[in-house]
Amino acid sequence: MSARLAEVAAPDFDLALTLSCGQLFHWQRQGTGWVGAIGDKACYAEQRGDALFVTRGMEEIARRYFALDHPLAEIYATFPRDPAMDAALAACRGMRIVRQPHWECIASFITSAQKAVPHITQISHTLRTRFGKRIGDGPLFAYPTPDALAALEEDDLRACALGYRAKNLLRAARQIASGEVSLTAITKLDDDSAHRELMRLGGVGPKVANCALLFAFERLAAFPIDVWIERVLRQIYFAKKRRVTAARLRDYAAKYFGAYGGYAQQYLFHHARTSRPQKS
DNA sequence: ACCCAGGGGCAAG
C-alpha cells in the first residue's frame, strides 16, 4: 500500500474532522484512512501525525482540495475571544474549510435542505452512481455534471429520494447548462454580488448560497446561518434579547467574526452539534 | 413580514 502512497506535509490538519464536519458528504472510511472522489479523480487519504499520505500522483490536488495552504494560525488569531469560540476552537483545531468543485458543492447543498447528514450522504451516493461518470474501473463516481442532470426529468431525481428538492436541483442544473447562470463568472464577483447571483439558482436561498461561497468559492468570510448556528448565536451572543431578526443576526455575525467568519462558523457549528446530547 | 407545504430518514412510542 505505502508504495502507492505519497507523503504530503500537513501540519495543523485533522483529516477526520475535516471530512466529518458537514461540509462534505461522500468520503468513506477505508481501513485506516478514507476514500473519496476529488472532482473526477479517486483519492485515498490517510493521516499519520503531521503527514498526509495520499494516492501517488494526487499530492498537489489533495493539497489544494484540503486547503493545506490556509494559514490556520493567522485565521485563529482573528477569532473573537469568548467562551463559546474558545471551546469550539479547542474541540476543532485542525479542521479546514476545503475547496470543493463549484457545482458539486452547490448541488449537494440544494439536496441538503432540511436534511440530516446521513440522508444527504445517501442522496449524493445515489446521484453519483446513477448519473455520474465512473472513475476508472473502481467503485467511485464523479458527481453528475449540470449537463447530465439537466437532461433528466424530475421523476428521475425524485426516484433518488430527493423529494421536493428534485425540482430545485433540476432547475439549477438547467440554469447552469443553458448558461443562464455562469459559475465561472461568479468566481470573479465580489462576495455580495456572488451571493446574489447564486441565489438566482433554484433551491438556493441565503443559507445555501453562503455554503457554496464558503466551501467552493473560497470566500472565507461567508457565514451560513442554519438552525444550529442560529441557536448558538441566539443563546450565547443574544442571551438577553428576546426577539432578534435574521437580518440582525447576519449583520452581527459579519462584524463580530470578521474576515474568517466562515471558519469561525464551521467550528461553532460542529462543536454545537457534537458537544450536546441533542437539540437544546 | 408572516405562514406553511413538503420527502423521507429516524427517534420515540
Place this chain on the structure above:
DNA sequence: CTTGCCCATGGG
C-alpha cells in the same frame, strides 16, 4: 410497526 419530528426554500 406507526406516529411525530426535523427544517431551507419558495410561494401564497
